[in-house]
Amino acid sequence: MRVCVGMTVTRLSCWRTLALFSRGHCMYTQGQSPEPRIREYFYYLDHQGQLFLDDTKVKNFVTCFKDQQFLVFFFKHLKANHSNRYQQHFPFVSLCGRERNFLRCDDQPVVFTNLLPETGQGARLSYCGGGTKLNVAFQPSSLFMNPDSGRVYHPAPEQLGGIGLVRSALAIEFSPHFHYSAGQDSSAQPTHFQWAGQRHRLTNELFRHFALK
Structure with missing residues (x-):
């Protein structure tokens, strides 16, 4: 079984909220499974370079991701989102095996x-x-x-x-x-x-x- 380095931390954090989240006309649930054995997560990068789960209500240094191993894996696999899923609101995606990690940014993805x-x-x-x-x-x-x-x-x-x-x-x-x-x-x-x-x-x-x- 393939294990995504650092993604376990993300998964544990995501399950704290199962409610449907809406951003404009974009609706999702953290950890949703649109297809068998596929999971989708949603992130936000602010202008200070801090990464958060997109639906985190208070975004600051306390709530951002700090594990370097996870961050390196996430950004090394980041690319433009051409998946035909959430492209308008989340223009980038980091793929890890059967996980799709969508990203939107305050400014740039770097x-x-x-x-x-x-x-x-x-x-x-x-x-x-x-x-x-x-x-x-x-x-x-x-x-x-x-x-x-x-x-x-x-x-x-x-x-x-x-x-x-x-x-x-x-x-x-x-x-x-x-x-x-x-x-x-x-x-x-x-x-x-x-x-x-x-x-x-x-x-x-x-x-x-x-x-x-």
């Missing part, structure tokens, strides 16, 4: 939470609580500040859309390194990012993800 200590591979950003097991190379020139929201973004794995949100605490750490055109303040679009003794010109390549909306 939220960068920490800058890891630099090694021979250079600086890396970890995401969604995965530490060294979920990370990408830090690309200073590819940072993008959305002029509408002020949120900061960085390239993410392509299978997850190619763009990730930098959580607010990390974005604040980055803020002194942004440079602006002469006469502009921090409310304008930055042009450069100073990092490791180098002045990187920002490409704003991630703007394409917002231009398409």
Whole structure:
């Protein structure tokens, strides 16, 4: 029998509520079985990179998932939801054997939470609580500040859309390194990012993800 690493924790948590949950026109029950031997669960990722059961009423650090083994498994198997089930409300799904774990997000399915200590591979950003097991190379020139929201973004794995949100605490750490055109303040679009003794010109390549909306 195949065992999904970390999913046992999720299952035990899910059975605390068997009531039908409705989000707009989307209705589900945590742990529902639409087909024999199939289980479906529903999750929410906030803008700080914290993962919750979608129907958790109070979403904070106390109620989010913290087990790193579970988080790594969940996000490594995450992909776009093309299952024809709940696609409008839950655009991503993490499959584990006979379990379908649907995910909706406050912003992006990848939220960068920490800058890891630099090694021979250079600086890396970890995401969604995965530490060294979920990370990408830090690309200073590819940072993008959305002029509408002020949120900061960085390239993410392509299978997850190619763009990730930098959580607010990390974005604040980055803020002194942004440079602006002469006469502009921090409310304008930055042009450069100073990092490791180098002045990187920002490409704003991630703007394409917002231009398409």
